[in-house]
Amino acid sequence: MSTLELGTASSNAEPGTPPATGTTVQGWVRPGPSPKQRSNDILLGLAMALAGVIGTELARGAAPMHVDLGIGGVEAYVLSAAIALPLCFRRRFPIPVMLAVAVLFVVNGERATFAFSANLVSQSSMFMAIYAAVAWARDRRLVKASAALVFVAMFGWLTINFVKALRNNEIEGPNHALLSPYVSSVIITLALNALYFFGAYFWGRTAWGIARQRYELEQQAAELATQQEANARRAVIDERLRISRELHDVVAHHISSIGVQAGGARRVMDTDPDAAKDALSVIEHSSRTAVNEMRQLLGMLRAADPDLDIDAPVVKEPQAGADRLPALIAEVNGEGLSVGFHQIGAPVRLPETVSVSVYRIAQEALTNVRRHSTARSAHITLRYLGDAVELEVLDDGRPKHAPVGSRLGHVGIRERVGLLGGESEIGPRPVGGFRVRVRIPLDPQNRPPAPNPLAPNPPAPNPLAPKESSE
Secondary structure, eight states: OOHHHHTOOOSOSOTTOOGGGTOOOTTOOOOOOOHHHHHHHHHHHHHHHHHHHHHHHHHHHHOSSOOOOOGGGTHHHHHHHHTTGGGGGTTTSHHHHHHHHHHHHHHHHHHOHHHHHHOHHHHHHHHHHHHHHHHHOSOHHHHHHHHHHHHHHHHHHHHHHHHHHHHHTOOOOSOOOSSOHHHHHHHHHHHHHHHHHHHHHHHHHHHHHHHHHHHHHHHHHHHHHHHHHHHHHHHHHHHHHHHHHHHHHHHHHHHHHHHHHHHHHHHHTTTOHHHHHHHHHHHHHHHHHHHHHHHHHHHHHHTSOTTSOOOSOOOOOOOOOGGGHHHHHHHHHTTTOEEEEEEESOOOOOOHHHHHHHHHHHHHHHHHHHHHBOOSEEEEEEEEOSSEEEEEEEEOOOBOSSOOOOOHHHHHHHHHHHHTTOEEEEEEOTTSSEEEEEEEEOOTTTSOOSOOTTSOOTTSOOTTSOOOOOO
């Protein structure tokens, strides 16, 4: 594969393709180095320059014959330090640094041959310059063209040296192998240089691809966080609006009851004062209960989005309540899930908001079981504990392998229970399966009294109805 082919890979591949495919990303530019990275580059360049000078002195001492140090006896030391100094700016100006190091690389090879072959700093500097240029250059077309120019120059210089060696018959050996010493030396040298230069190129390209993928992941994470926040906010708003509709039904029930009792009390006030007093007692309790329920939910409902369209018609459903749990279970049992029901304690009349919440929580829990669990059976337990009511929904499944849900239903459950002063426990069970357990306290002062014969609950007769005259 030629150098030009390495730099002209398709740019139509999907984002996230591994860098080894040569995929380019349009519209993304790698940010420049941070101040800390710039400081590290300066320290690296200075350290390698010093190491180059030391390496040259060591190469001079290890040479088996007299060596020429060049102009003024210091040229070899200066060149060995100069090839590393551009690395101080390898991430700020990656392409100029690569070109400068390439020129100094050739000059070192021509002017200080003894140090060039034995000094690892010169070899490392060229490798790092190519790597940094490919990894950090913002203009991808320019870096490809520059890398191609450097590669052509390097292999051209290598070819010239091969020709000189052949002309001077410098490569000889006593062994008679399959190939001549010259051919064997050429093959080995070409292989090592190909691995050296193209390895630096692909390593730099991999670093650039990793930086691009990291950027894409950060952008996706930010978008997901924004969407999750919007979805959570919308779920809370939807839950509040649903509670507001239920509150409307509850309050309407109390007001209608007050109206009936007030009308009956007015009619029998003169003929049956005791019945009128009982009716007024029911009116007092109903009004107090309605006010308490409104106070519990009004603060939350005021926080709903004022721009949200809540004027759309809402399909009326039968009033939800704890007494409708058997109907809910019968409905779910017909959808591939076996649900059992167990009631503990003597049932009592629950406040409307508590009764509705018990039903909605059970409904949401069973919905989550059907959608996000492999459970084939579930069990609902409703406990009347005197001062509280407790609902527990258990299943025997595990999460599906499909993407997990947003858990926004759990937000609604916790919000409902929190508004009623209760506590909730939602999570996996130690023995397997999942548990949703809520406990809602019952205020003794606001607990509904026993059924009153004056209450408008047919078919029980209402003693407040007008009595027929005996005359």
